[in-house]
Amino acid sequence: METVVQWVRTSWTKQSRGGPAAAHRNKAPTAFPLPLTTPPFVHNVLMRETDDFQPRFELFAGLPDASSDAGVLLRDSDGLLRVQLTVTPFGMPRRWRRPPAVRLARGEWLRWQVNYRFAGTHGGDWTYRLDTLNIANGPAPTDLFLGTPTHHVDERAALR
Numbered sequence: 001m002e003t004v005v006q007w008v009r010t011s012w013t014k015q016s017r018g019g020p021a022a023a024h025r026n027k028a029p030t031a032f033p034l035p036l037t038t039p040p041f042v043h044n045v046l047m048r049e050t051d052d053f054q055p056r057f058e059l060f061a062g063l064p065d066a067s068s069d070a071g072v073l074l075r076d077s078d079g080l081l082r083v084q085l086t087v088t089p090f091g092m093p094r095r096w097r098r099p100p101a102v103r104l105a106r107g108e109w110l111r112w113q114v115n116y117r118f119a120g121t122h123g124g125d126w127t128y129r130l131d132t133l134n135i136a137n138g139p140a141p142t143d144l145f146l147g148t149p150t151h152h153v154d155e156r157a158a159l160r
Helices: 019-026
Strands: 003-013 041-048 056-061 072-077 080-085 102-104 109-118 127-137 151-155
Touching (some): 102 151
Antiparallel strands (some): 003 127, 041 056, 072 080, 109 127
């Protein structure tokens, strides 16, 4: 498989929930240029409030690890790439009804977004996270995910 995966994960606290701080957070991109490397690979982009939403990049060869707490299940099926995002069991709100898997033909790509609220540990404040999965079936130019996706799944929910 020539799968190209980009995870963009943005995390924040209640300090970035409203006003100018929220406006700053909302400017965080949901896609970045891809590194020049041979697929398959996973390009992780992490942006946190504590780092003023400056992106940190990680690159891993191969396909994503489906065993992580919020990952993606991939399967080659009759020449199509079957993509199913898995949600973390630790985040709220619970998602009892999930969208079906998306099948990507060669040359197509998908943007799948989901957000969470996490309970603070030891009486701490809530934390929040937006996960954006950008995934392409086949080789991808470095600017592919900066455009309009072939498919888009939006699982974002209202977070209290």
